Amino acid sequence: MISNEKTKQFKILAFETSCDDTSVAIINSDFKVIVNLISSQTTHEDFGGVVPELASRLHLKNIMQLTQVALTNAELSFEDIDAIAVSVNPGLIGALLVGVSFAKSLAYSLGKPVIAVNHMLGHIYANRINNPHLRPPYLALVVSGGHTELVDFKSIVDFKIIGRTRDDAAGEAFDKVSKLLGLGYPGGPIIDKIARYGNPKFHQFPRALNKKDNYDFSFSGFKTSVRNYLASKNNKFIQEHIADIAASVQRAIVDSLVFKTIAFAKKSDAKIIIVAGGVSANSLLRSEISKKGKVIGANIFFPALEYCMDNAAMIGAAAIEKYQNNDFADLSLNAFSKKGIRIL
Amino acid sequence: MQEERILKSEDDTITFAKELAPKLKEGDVLALYGELGTGKTFFTQQLCKFLGVRENVSSPSYVLMNEYMGICIIRHLDLYRLDAAEEVLELGLYDLYNDAITIIEWPEIADGMLPENTIHIYFEFINQNRKVTIKM
Numbered sequence: 127m128i129s130n131e132k133t134k135q136f137k138i139l140a141f142e143t144s145c146d147d148t149s150v151a152i153i154n155s156d157f158k159v160i161v162n163l164i165s166s167q168t169t170h171e172d173f174g175g176v177v178p179e180l181a182s183r184l185h186l187k188n189i190m191q192l193t194q195v196a197l198t199n200a201e202l203s204f205e206d207i208d209a210i211a212v213s214v215n216p217g218l219i220g221a222l223l224v225g226v227s228f229a230k231s232l233a234y235s236l237g238k239p240v241i242a243v244n245h246m247l248g249h250i251y252a253n254r255i256n257n258p259h260l261r262p263p264y265l266a267l268v269v270s271g272g273h274t275e276l277v278d279f280k281s282i283v284d285f286k287i288i289g290r291t292r293d294d295a296a297g298e299a300f301d302k303v304s305k306l307l308g309l310g311y312p313g314g315p316i317i318d319k320i321a322r323y324g325n326p327k328f329h330q331f332p333r334a335l336n337k338k339d340n341y342d343f344s345f346s347g348f349k350t351s352v353r354n355y356l357a358s359k360n361n362k363f364i365q366e367h368i369a370d371i372a373a374s375v376q377r378a379i380v381d382s383l384v385f386k387t388i389a390f391a392k393k394s395d396a397k398i399i400i401v402a403g404g405v406s407a408n409s410l411l412r413s414e415i416s417k418k419g420k421v422i423g424a425n426i427f428f429p430a431l432e433y434c435m436d437n438a439a440m441i442g443a444a445a446i447e448k449y450q451n452n453d454f455a456d457l458s459l460n461a462f463s464k465k466g467i468r469i470l
Numbered sequence: 471m472q473e474e475r476i477l478k479s480e481d482d483t484i485t486f487a488k489e490l491a492p493k494l495k496e497g498d499v500l501a502l503y504g505e506l507g508t509g510k511t512f513f514t515q516q517l518c519k520f521l522g523v524r525e526n527v528s529s530p531s532y533v534l535m536n537e538y539m540g541i542c543i544i545r546h547l548d549l550y551r552l553d554a555a556e557e558v559l560e561l562g563l564y565d566l567y568n569d570a571i572t573i574i575e576w577p578e579i580a581d582g583m584l585p586e587n588t589i590h591i592y593f594e595f596i597n598q599n600r601k602v603t604i605k606m
Binding site: 219270271272290294298301302305306352353 | 505506507509511512515526528529531532533534535537560561562595
């Protein structure tokens, strides 16, 4: 359908409050991000004060201020906005509700439409910010602190979950192992950094469920094996080999992700593989999946690093086509914490 | 009442979950203590299965809480990432107990906010095995 709506430029104000960070973004209909603010990354000067750690999970204080800052930075006013997008699931219900209630109130008072976005689809659409023409069919690996899912997209509304974690998410495995190693939070970036100085073959940690035709993931047994390994070594040994252990840990997690993804891509003859979510920032995952993808003739896409973690720009990006299709939510829209990727 | 049992294998954990499940009802709260890797999440997965949950039960560490439908609403919480008791209040813990079976991993931070009838289960490593201590 070619209509005026499709060719007309428009701007979407987007909110993402599914977990720890509050994020507000404004995105143009051509996927150009005008502004993308994330509470944990916003400097004190931008904010006119300190972002309190405790309140960050409640979002209430952040969302109004961030919206004002976003409009100011973009030199726009509410009148310049054509629609309001918000992530409605999955996530922490109380946190999601803040975003949904705020978005609905704003939409009602401004007389603008509101667009509901699945958070996981948002992660996938983060890829379109840098590659606006990227469209299914593709195989998507969505990996973050809360999710590990392999999804086969025929189209954006016709997809099948091929595999998912049976216990811990990949990002959570990074976090928990980092804690076991005494390296701090968030574990992913810290282990990524230290692993560069270590030998990934130093110790072979188990890769779970590496059987043919099983595309589920599991990181719980791996976590226990790291715990048992560390318990068998003295502290001096661990400190001397911290980079080697970090490299071996990272290798095990990345191997599991890449093995399953490439195996299914090969089986289904996928031409495009996209990686999304916080763990898609991991440097080894990027290099390994690119390398293995090349071998099977698949093109690999990642979001720009700044759009890997939870952010509102990706929610706005996922709302663009919905706007063009007049796919608006009514004001009875509610948040729901139900897991996984789904059509709204 | 206090009970101890040694879990030598995943099957032992499954048996433990199978025995506990029929004793639980709406309003019950389970607090699961234990270091990383002691099997709290695996136990929860099995328990949920015996409580009639059909979907995959995965770790709620990141989202803090997952909700399932089994014989009644079952809420699986993980307070691992919380730093202060105030955050537990923000989560609305007090409002959650009545209409569900609540399973809480890493409950230490909610000390004092658990109802009196809470069943406390402690997981620990004993050599190659795991020991659970149940206090109710």
